[in-house]
Amino acid sequence: MNISRNIAIGAMLSGVFTIAALVSFVWIPYDIEALSIAERMRTPSLAHPLGTDHFGRDILSMIMMGARTSIAVAFVAVGIGMGFGVPLGLAAAAKRGSLMDELIGRGNDLVFAFPSLLIAILITATFGPSALNAIIAIGIFNIPVFARLTRGAALSLWKRDFILAARVAGKGSAHISVEHILPNLSNLLIVQGTIQFSLAILAEAALSYVGLGAQPPTASWGRMLADSQTMISLAPHLALFPGMAIVLTVLGLNLLGDGLRDFFDPRLRNAEK
């Protein structure tokens, strides 16, 4: 009962922000590039449900546009992590103990020594700031996360008898990895993907906040928080709403991930019955 509650709340919260991001493609309440000094720093009202910022832009509209940035960055970054990490992990597990396995392992250790903030700093120092940097930095950091997870889980599968049976049937390691290993990892990858998605949203916000991510005029939650900081005593709502958007999205994804993990775990599912 707890499991399905987690999934329901999680899916609802992350669903709201996904829908907000999708709706922003066709409609937002106000144009966020049109500045209106007369309307600046309004507190929430019927016309502006979440108020306006120091340029008179509608905060609800900016949060909808920001959701688009956050979700797009996180989606591509986690995609990069999975796209490279999972095949690397599968290959390392298939050739356990080989030079390739060793190299992939060392490579993972190395990338782990660079938190995504440092990668973003290095890239920005040479290429200048942009949302693409945030994607690359977060994506690179996600590769070893998925590579390690995949390798570990695949190794325990490789010991199972049904893999031996497939080898006796003459199947090669690439064939086995795709046909037998990967499908049995899918639950694990969905769960970890959800968790990494939420971490990526946090990371994107942090990078944009320090100016290493999305640049104006692209709306971004982290950027909005950075802009609100100097005016926090005058207009606390400027800091409040983007922050809450981040918290609710991340909370939703984490609840969803936890709920899915428990749902996929046969031990827990049996215990619930």
Next chain:
Amino acid sequence: MLRFAILRLVSLGLSLVVASIVIFTLIEIIPGDPAAFMLGLNAQADTIAVLRAELGLDASPLERYFGWVTGMLTGDFGTSYTYRTPVSEMIGERLWISLPLALIALGLSTLIAFPVGILAASRRGSLVDTVVMGFTQLGVAIPNFWFAMLMVLVFSINLRWFSAGGFPGWDEGLFACLKALTLPAISLALPQASILARVMRSALVDTLDEDFMRTARAKGLTRKQAIRHHALRNAMIPVLTIIGLQFSFLLAGAIIIENVFFLPGLGRLIFQAISQRDLIVVESVVMLLVFAVILVNFAVDITYALVDPRLRRPS
């Protein structure tokens, strides 16, 4: 044990070498001519030539790499182009803000997380467990810099218990400095503590299901004794991994939080350096941070071996 430590030390050295090559390549090779890059589009040809000479760019990349590395080994990190002061001095001053901040936050996070995680695990499924885990779920979702802004709003602006930022300098006495680091450390520590408490709980819950816990109870130990004498040490193994990882997040977090509190630490230094294209500073600070992360991972590996005899004395 010694063999294990030596092997880890060798791998630490290798990681440092590869990391330095990656950083050097990204900063000094990929931009083409770092001097032209640092001076920007409007630079005169002769100013570029002067900077090229100053940076020793006429030498081959290999020579420059070795020059950089040997310099760092002897404490010479080069000279900042914008400030005209040795980078080692600039780092020295600022390190003494960022490092204590990260360490205080790590300590705080551990101090909060352990009791919370243990409490939740030993009362698994109870109301206490549900409530505590609900709070950590929220804590995990809060970005530390936003939490910091809220803390400033409440404790500095409304309650006026703390100043909103800045750092008095260590000359002004320990108390004043610790006071200035209090809000930053708390805002860094609480989200991390939430993660750590969750890991602690799940590691302990897994350990409680182990066969040797049943053996301990069969000996006549009470539930509490069995947890204290057997479960905790075993649960520490996954927890240690996370503490190691957290240090690198805290270091990165410290760099970001410094922006909220106007602390003159490594974070302020590196972001200024980026906007001023002072590549020498960026290169050295990043290398230093990577070194710190690798060092902490080494310490975690050694602690593993101290906790786990299977690593210390493989059969």
Next chain:
Amino acid sequence: MTLLDIQNVSLEIHGKPILRDISLSLQQGRILGIIGESGSGKSMTAYSVMQLLPDGSDTSGQILINGFDVLSAPEDALCRLRGNEVSIVFQEPMTALNPLMNIGNQVAEAIRVHEPSTPNHVAMQRARSSLNRCELPADRFPLTLYPHELSGGQRQRVVIALAIALQPKLLIADEPTTALDVTTQAEILALLRRLVLEDEMGLMLISHDLAVVTDMADEIAIMKDGEIVENLPSQVSFKDLKHPYSRALFAASGYIPARVRSDQTEPLLSVRNLVCDYHLPRASLLGPAKYFRAVDDVSFDIRKGESLGLVGESGCGKSTLARAILGIQKLSKGEIHFDGMRINNEQDVESDIRRRMQVVFQDPYGSFNPRHRVDRLVSEPFHLYKTPLTKSAKQEAIASALRDVGLEPNDQYKFIHEFSGGQRQRIAIARALIIRPDLILLDEATSALDVSVRAQILDLLAELSESYGLTYLFVSHDLSVVRSITDRVLVMKDGKIVEHGETDDVFSAPKHSYTRKLIASAPRFLQATTR
């Protein structure tokens, strides 16, 4: 006074009935054996006595230990009881000890927790003498060893040492030897018997293995579905059994399927001077590369149509040898020929050879990809055909393979978790059979099954070998099974074949000392019923 008196005990866990109306009693100095198949509730009976039940358990009835009422006792009184008056030895010695604590402290802890005033050095001395009593002498087994430095049998001795450290009056042993090899099992059982005699303990011995229990116990209780179906004295003959389940259990335990021997002598598979090495991590950074020789200069033939047994204890190299024959193991030296064709190293085995050789594994739960349906699982070997079968031919083959092993063709649309252990082993046989191989390698194929199911599978194997002229290589540690279904047998130890010959000859007149030890270690029920 009766040492252990269980009266009308019932147990529910989260409302689900586990035990129904159990009554048992045990006198000091005697051994009570409890027999049952998996899920019969025999372990839960033991945990009820210790009150170490999972959360949500509700026990009713009465359990008296020397008159002490366990079910009404408060938790702190139970803690004083456990490890002091009553101790227990568990099934899995590999995980029963704390991996981070040395064995001296783990045994001494049992003393300190009940006698907290004991000085440390005295507790350690008493731990030492307890370990000595369990045949772990100080020179080879100092107190500072950690569990991972000990073998499974040695770990079980440590568990027994901490259980008897305070000389309890009642010892419960829950499948104490199930995870161990047969020679180690014999040693552990002898140890338990000696300790019972020396300390005049009562021992409650729980096992699924009829032979172990009949060998040891003074009286026997047979359990099924949470109930005791029969209480017996140990010296029992078949005709004394009243309950049909007990009769079936005894009959199945010594079961010998009816088989027809093949009289061909032509070899189907021949192994010559085979060596398989594994690389080990280097001892020092610059030291020479080390290796472990799992299979050491092995030669033998498998004749067409015969059933050949390969017996040995864990780590003797029989699994590596099996994998080498299947062409999924790197050969270091030597040759394997299958019907004249050579089996090379793992990669380039001809699909013609693979097609004629199939395998059935031990674990009916791990041998199938849980995400595939039975039709896909069973037809996996079709991968070895160079030209794919037509859909209808494939359907026909799947249906007939399932019928051959006693399942319904409609079962192909189900997933593997919908089947019991015995049915899964039938599906594994169907998968091996579908491609009509000449040789089927049975790698501990009946070891994980309950005796009654095992008898059915043995029958099925005998039947199939007759109708399809199959050749079997039966790899197992279970002597009674090997004796009942093979024509010839190979005995393997430390990578070498130490004895081979006709099964009856080897079992009745073993020549090699290791074979003799192996046969002597097997519980006596075997000899009694296969006579």
